[in-house]
Amino acid sequence: YDGIPAALWWRALLLVMYDSGERVTSVISTPWRAVQGRSIVFVAEGRKGKRRDILREISEEAQAALDAIRGSRTANDLIWPWPRDRSYLWKRLEIILKRAGLPHARKDKFHKIRKTTASFYEAAGGSAQRLLDHADPATTRKYLDPRIVKGLPAPDVLPKVS
Numbered sequence: 001y002d003g004i005p006a007a008l009w010w011r012a013l014l015l016v017m018y019d020s021g022e023r024v025t026s027v028i029s030t031p032w033r034a035v036q037g038r039s040i041v042f043v044a045e046g047r048k049g050k051r052r053d054i055l056r057e058i059s060e061e062a063q064a065a066l067d068a069i070r071g072s073r074t075a076n077d078l079i080w081p082w083p084r085d086r087s088y089l090w091k092r093l094e095i096i097l098k099r100a101g102l103p104h105a106r107k108d109k110f111h112k113i114r115k116t117t118a119s120f121y122e123a124a125g126g127s128a129q130r131l132l133d134h135a136d137p138a139t140t141r142k143y144l145d146p147r148i149v150k151g152l153p154a155p156d157v158l159p160k161v162s
Helices: 006-020 024-028 060-070 088-099 110-123 128-132 137-143
Strands: 039-042 054-057
Touching (some): 006 039, 006 054, 006 110, 110 137
């Protein structure tokens, strides 16, 4: 896309989405100036609700994937230029998932990555509500996969009775 090999474009997109937990619309509207080493600032104007900027760390793998697609792009260029209608992004992901033999229904696309990130983050002791920037904890609870986020069994934490 715009001179970027599709495989590298998609790898960078999916790794950044996984690491950040950000929505796809916020991620694909991000310019290169938002990348600061292994951090990305997702600006309010591109985020749902448009309330505030949010800083997210990314992995070394995601940073390397970004480096692989940077080329000679300027600070104001979008990281992920998309030459087609924005709605085709979801269709293209569906094609990729189908070819890989993975589930590809409506609920198996970008939002599933966000939910996966939230679930693993919460399971590791982080606050998925804070990561996802949700105002209401009830909203976050809908994101958490009970196969990943397991509560502590009561007998494991209760004082022993003698």
